[in-house]
Amino acid sequence: MRFKLLAATFLTGAAIAGAAWAWGAAGHRMLAEEAVRALPTYVPAFLRNPAAIADIGEYAREPDRWRGAGDVHDAERTPAHFIDLDKDGLTLAGQTLDDLPKTKSEFEASLRAKGIDPAKSGYLPYATIDAYQQVVKDMAYWRVLSLMETRETDKVKRAWYHADRVRREHLTLSDIGVLAHYVGDATQPLHLSVNYNGWTESENPNGFTAQRIHGPLEGDYVRANISAADIRANMPAYTPCTEAVDVCVKARLKQGYAQVVPLYQLEKDGGFKEGDPRGKAFMAARLGEGAANLRDVLLDAWRDSKTMPVGYKPAVYDDFVGNKVADPYGVLYGND
Template structure:
């Protein structure tokens, strides 16, 4: 408790947030991901997701994890900020790889601590003055964030499908409540999948090239904002652009295991990280603002939307409740049909 005043006094020095795509880009990835989900899932119980009002809500909720950075609160920044990235090069410095990191968040944190003890001085060295949220010691938790939000969506889908199977009109408020929970889960999952598709969220070179730079790539911080927003505006990219790219050149996405999406998520991060240097080359020769740049950014957006749809499909198809699941739900739900609210009598 003694450290809390110091913690909040330092909150003003929390590092500036790192965004991937702007809100427009995240919404576009979400809307296209929902469309592809609808194409792959014919279940009538899922049809509401693609209805205009719901898809707009879900797309807007996909911007929420970035909005959580609108206050400089170390408690929120500590748990939220590292979920948006994974700096792969920092793993190498600690003797780790994408294939060897622990899938579970707290196991990964322990693994990182042990790796730092085994490699003194390796990786980023936190500056306490500018690290009030205590996040600089971590390379990021992006794959964990994707898998955790996938599991939340899977759970919410199962609750909805259980309620639909019970088929009790008196439970309509429960159904509406879980639909709202699903919208939140779909939006959050979309956000982090979208972050994964932005190569600069997989590298320490997220705001310009750092360290050894034999190819003289730009070191300007502006490159991140250029990718997130400026290129989308310059090339007039939108949902239609993503749809056209998916139709013309569907990305070869690894289908996630519904029970364990981790391997597919790691492959997605590998795919994105492989585009870091090609992205810097586009910026260096000016092609980022010409046709090759438009193709590159559209491909990344389409890749994100396609993988998102696969995760949505896997979560839905693996969430069908058994009869035992339904019985257990009814037993422990403690549902009592709500009584109508009556107005107090007036004199």
């Protein structure tokens, strides 16, 4: 899209206040697709075929496409896309990312205790962890269903295992798309700052812009300047999470937050003007990191799925492998 439109959008920023969608359709789609293309062959094949990659790319846009479903729906889901941190990296409740409460409900209670509406704060860390844990559960079911499908001799039971595995594959692609969206949001610096759409904090010693730059940069600019090849070229090597998932999520959020001031400085210096390579390099680096983060998260999820319990009488994959589950069909299909 031409930069005439980008400039016009800057001037009419009121139209995008409160409606910015991190990375826009193009950014989220490319980030998710490149992450899945980078998965190694030991990950299940149903995740890596061209149709699945395209589906995940589209599903990665879903949390934005959900918007406008109704007051209850939107009040719960819209704040999932961001978390507001001030210039010192503190939440609206005064916590560092490292000091966030364990659960979303506890975090919301800490905000209400200070008279703050949780919807104004956002809860991206919790949305990301929730989405990750869902994907781990999906993969855990897939592991066990795939195993039991190969072992079962009863035709009726084997047919159910097969059908449920196929259902789980469809669910997994959709759930990965949701996870991809929130992982992507975390690498868009403006989703991690109270200064999310122009610098609004009273202290602004660097004279950063107060214009509404959010939507134009993540949408029009990315679509006009960034390609899938740019993202691919900016993906660092796999870094496994060896801590609890919340620790790794917070670490990635801190990396994104560290780019808030550089983004504003680059905007001030004209780096996002047409033809300036600095803006393209900045955005390609952010999207490349997001794609790498998603690839890493999916590999961690596959690893963790081996020890995630499944079924009505919970058991892990190795219990099924070792024939330690007395009635696998009853555990998975349900005898209640």
